[in-house]
Amino acid sequence: MTTAISPLATPFPDMPMIAGVTPHVGRARYKSWDRNDLTFIRFEAGTAVAGVTTQSKCPSPEVEWCQAHLSGGAARALVVSAGNANAFTGHKGRAAVEAITAKAAAHLGCGVEHIFVSATGVIGVPLPIEKAEAGMDDAMAAAPCGWADVAAAISTTDTFPKGAMTQAVIGGKTVTLVGVIKGSGMIAPDMATMLGYIFTDAALAPGLLQQMVLAANKTSFSCITVDSDTSTSDTVLAFATGKAGHAPLTSMDDAGADAFQAALSDLCRQLAHLVVRDGEGATKFIEITVDGAVSDASAHRIALSIANSPLVKTAIAGEDANWGRVVMAVGKAGEPAERDLLAIRFGTTQVAENGLPVEGYDETPVAAHLKGSDIQIGVNIGLGHGRATVWTCDLTHGYISINADYRS
Amino acid sequence: MTTAISPLATPFPDMPMIAGVTPHVGRARYKSWDRNDLTFIRFEAGTAVAGVTTQSKCPSPEVEWCQAHLSGGAARALVVSAGNANAFTGHKGRAAVEAITAKAAAHLGCGVEHIFVSATGVIGVPLPIEKAEAGMDDAMAAAPCGWADVAAAISTTDTFPKGAMTQAVIGGKTVTLVGVIKGSGMIAPDMATMLGYIFTDAALAPGLLQQMVLAANKTSFSCITVDSDTSTSDTVLAFATGKAGHAPLTSMDDAGADAFQAALSDLCRQLAHLVVRDGEGATKFIEITVDGAVSDASAHRIALSIANSPLVKTAIAGEDANWGRVVMAVGKAGEPAERDLLAIRFGTTQVAENGLPVEGYDETPVAAHLKGSDIQIGVNIGLGHGRATVWTCDLTHGYISINADYRS
Numbered sequence: 183m184t185t186a187i188s189p190l191a192t193p194f195p196d197m198p199m200i201a202g203v204t205p206h207v208g209r210a211r212y213k214s215w216d217r218n219d220l221t222f223i224r225f226e227a228g229t230a231v232a233g234v235t236t237q238s239k240c241p242s243p244e245v246e247w248c249q250a251h252l253s254g255g256a257a258r259a260l261v262v263s264a265g266n267a268n269a270f271t272g273h274k275g276r277a278a279v280e281a282i283t284a285k286a287a288a289h290l291g292c293g294v295e296h297i298f299v300s301a302t303g304v305i306g307v308p309l310p311i312e313k314a315e316a317g318m319d320d321a322m323a324a325a326p327c328g329w330a331d332v333a334a335a336i337s338t339t340d341t342f343p344k345g346a347m348t349q350a351v352i353g354g355k356t357v358t359l360v361g362v363i364k365g366s367g368m369i370a371p372d373m374a375t376m377l378g379y380i381f382t383d384a385a386l387a388p389g390l391l392q393q394m395v396l397a398a399n400k401t402s403f404s405c406i407t408v409d410s411d412t413s414t415s416d417t418v419l420a421f422a423t424g425k426a427g428h429a430p431l432t433s434m435d436d437a438g439a440d441a442f443q444a445a446l447s448d449l450c451r452q453l454a455h456l457v458v459r460d461g462e463g464a465t466k467f468i469e470i471t472v473d474g475a476v477s478d479a480s481a482h483r484i485a486l487s488i489a490n491s492p493l494v495k496t497a498i499a500g501e502d503a504n505w506g507r508v509v510m511a512v513g514k515a516g517e518p519a520e521r522d523l524l525a526i527r528f529g530t531t532q533v534a535e536n537g538l539p540v541e542g543y544d545e546t547p548v549a550a551h552l553k554g555s556d557i558q559i560g561v562n563i564g565l566g567h568g569r570a571t572v573w574t575c576d577l578t579h580g581y582i583s584i585n586a587d588y589r590s
Numbered sequence: 591m592t593t594a595i596s597p598l599a600t601p602f603p604d605m606p607m608i609a610g611v612t613p614h615v616g617r618a619r620y621k622s623w624d625r626n627d628l629t630f631i632r633f634e635a636g637t638a639v640a641g642v643t644t645q646s647k648c649p650s651p652e653v654e655w656c657q658a659h660l661s662g663g664a665a666r667a668l669v670v671s672a673g674n675a676n677a678f679t680g681h682k683g684r685a686a687v688e689a690i691t692a693k694a695a696a697h698l699g700c701g702v703e704h705i706f707v708s709a710t711g712v713i714g715v716p717l718p719i720e721k722a723e724a725g726m727d728d729a730m731a732a733a734p735c736g737w738a739d740v741a742a743a744i745s746t747t748d749t750f751p752k753g754a755m756t757q758a759v760i761g762g763k764t765v766t767l768v769g770v771i772k773g774s775g776m777i778a779p780d781m782a783t784m785l786g787y788i789f790t791d792a793a794l795a796p797g798l799l800q801q802m803v804l805a806a807n808k809t810s811f812s813c814i815t816v817d818s819d820t821s822t823s824d825t826v827l828a829f830a831t832g833k834a835g836h837a838p839l840t841s842m843d844d845a846g847a848d849a850f851q852a853a854l855s856d857l858c859r860q861l862a863h864l865v866v867r868d869g870e871g872a873t874k875f876i877e878i879t880v881d882g883a884v885s886d887a888s889a890h891r892i893a894l895s896i897a898n899s900p901l902v903k904t905a906i907a908g909e910d911a912n913w914g915r916v917v918m919a920v921g922k923a924g925e926p927a928e929r930d931l932l933a934i935r936f937g938t939t940q941v942a943e944n945g946l947p948v949e950g951y952d953e954t955p956v957a958a959h960l961k962g963s964d965i966q967i968g969v970n971i972g973l974g975h976g977r978a979t980v981w982t983c984d985l986t987h988g989y990i991s992i993n994a995d996y997r998s
Contacts, residue, residue: 240921240929270917270929272945305914306947409900411918492817492900492985493993500994506713509678510819513648521648521678537680539714577900578994582987585901586908 190459202423210317212265220317231257232392236416242269255388274308346452350445352438353428357384385424402450408461463580475568482570487515495577523564598867610831618725620673626743628725639665640800644824650677663796682716754860758853760846761836765792793832810858816869871988883976890978895923903985931972
């Protein structure tokens with residue numbers, strides 16, 4: 183499939199290598215394409231791992247493998263296949279995961295429990311073991327590559343490679359966090375979405391890293407939706423090599439833990455936004471903030487009800503300040519809300535208050551705001567102090583074109 | 591807006607008048623159009639009424655009025671405005687409802703509590719009282735009309751008028767049930783959807799009629815979705831004049847009650863299917879049946895997860911037997927399901943069983959089935975005896991075209 187680059191794309195940033203992490207890419211040729219589709223990333227011994235995976239009841243065997251081994255907290259390699267999700271493939275799919283992890287473990291002389299795996303692409307076709315092995319041979323023999331190569335090699339329907347970086351200071355040492363992510367459709371928040379990988383030279387106990395990933399996920403990947411469809415393969419993994427040389431963090435009370443959490447959360451939010459910016463068919467990046475709900479959880483559910491509404495998303499695509507559809511989406515969320523207390527704004531312009539359009543409402547500034555590519559919708563429920571922000575994109579002809587003819 | 595008639599449209603049936611019911615239509619000119627948009631239907635004294643309304647937390651004042659007066663169980667008139675939903679209009683909207691009900695009650699010499707009202711169209715603009723009153727004057731002065739005129743006058747974005755009829759025998763008397771319905775977008779099941787009206791000459795106690803409407807709703811309007819968006823105005827009302835001359839039914843134990851329930855449920859299912867057949871942009875009518883879930887309620891939620899999945903709906907639009915997306919939608923439903931027990935069929939062809947594509951799967955009959963306009967998807971969860979069927983339509987460029995430029 184040839185798809186134009188998203189109009190919301192941003193350039194791939196200049197991202198440094200992370201001490202203790204060596205990425206390689208190669209060709210498994212899972213599809214009839216001429217591109218790298220097998221990623222093999224080595225970690226030096228002592229690397230901590232943490233992560234979150236899809237809550238789907240039908241996860242891929244790769245997700246099940248990660249779920250089984252994350253509690254061990256130690257990683258020596260990550261292997262990612264692009265073009266075939268290996269999901270809903272039963273014992274054949276599990277055999278592919280076993281072959282990949284055994285081959286990587288043998289190559290590195292470690293236990294299979296230290297190998298983490300992901301796969302993304304078409305569902306229902308067992309991952310061909312011989313292609314996976316050939317791709318691993320190709321990647322293992324290749325020179326180390328840069329992050330842009332990794333971001334490209336893990337992509338499927340993505341229209342641009344996605345990465346982000348940030349830094350924090352722990353015990354006088356500057357630590358670096360880089361992340362790459364893929365995802366464009368079948369994106370809905372359910373603890374984790376799409377495939378995302380974070381690498382840092384910071385030193386953290388695996389349990390603390392897991393705690394921080396869960397916290398960061400809550401304000402990033404769990405707050406985005408492209409199409410309300412939750413993938414069978416969603417995985418976010420964070421790897422910490424400890425090469426920065428500071429005393430390892432083991433608790434949130436340690437000096438520097440707050441700084442690292444802030445950096446990690448910031449990185450996750452950047453990565454999550456990139457997925458929305460590559461939402462299938464997207465022409466607008468939409469931020470939805472709900473205030474005044476009875477709780478933060480209630481605000482989150484209302485915000486997602488708005489973000490997942492096809493009628494809200496098509497209105498934004500049409501640059502139509504149709505706030506009535508926002509009212510509809512609040513109303514269907516099933517959360518406490520009273521029509522006569524509701525206030526709604528587009529951008530910085532209040533359009534409705536107390537159950538009525540504002541007196542003398544002038545649509546001009548709203549129309550101007552909607553012509554831009556970054557749209558804000560604000561809703562105040564007027565009942566309490568619950569607050570949440572989520573991000574989504576508009577729903578356009580592009581989404582239909584991409585998805586009415588994806589597999590064929 | 592000029593929209594082509596849905597390719598799934600069916601001809602309006604030949605529907606008889608109902609003794610005790612006199613419909614009229616007129617022009618309120620809520621929009622700059624030259625068509626009837628005000629419906630006024632008179633009922634003779636003694637007519638029972640029952641109904642279900644939207645569960646939206648932001649209902650229109652018309653819905654609130656119906657909710658307040660349905661418990662009285664008696665109706666003398668129904669007034670429907672098309673082109674303006676009067677929703678999220680605060681005290682101005684309530685004033686319009688009060689003016690309409692007062693005018694109708696004065697005309698008929700009855701209490702306002704016997705007047706039922708609906709409105710459909712754009713949200714957030716108070717219904718103009720003077721237009722409503724002019725429309726009522728026009729309708730009241732007009733000769734009685736037929737059901738096709740009523741179905742047309744209550745429509746907004748509908749592409750064809752929708753009605754259905756059926757009969758039952760109670761105490762040796764044949765009773766007739768007719769129904770008209772409007773709805774095309776903002777359709778999602780939450781007890782009731784869209785505007786639907788059922789008229790019968792049968793004699794029923796209001797409480798029994800209410801009980802029967804709730805039962806019929808459960809297997810009809812609650813089982814359809816076009817776009818997962820629940821309207822602020824959804825209302826289904828049933829009016830029973832008692833003119834057929836049989837002894838009134840007061841309990842499900844009465845002879846003929848089962849026959850009437852069956853007829854009512856059948857009528858509601860017919861009407862619900864017509865709404866899906868006029869789903870915005872629809873080119874395929876899709877029936878989704880889930881068997882083997884842990885309960886009927888669980889099966890219903892899984893079926894709706896499939897029916898509301900944009901990726902399943904676009905795959906059907908593209909005539910692509912992408913059953914992996916069905917797996918995905920089962921997985922995200924949040925209901926008990928095990929990938930390795932799942933079986934999926936398209937039409938009458940089994941495509942996957944026990945977590946794997948069936949051996950020697952031949953896509954030819956599936957591809958042929960998908961080229962038709964009536965599509966069946968069957969999923970067996972393999973865990974229990976729960977069962978549900980829902981109906982939806984595909985998601986196409988037509989939906990985007992209609993909704994990215996509706997209000998403007």
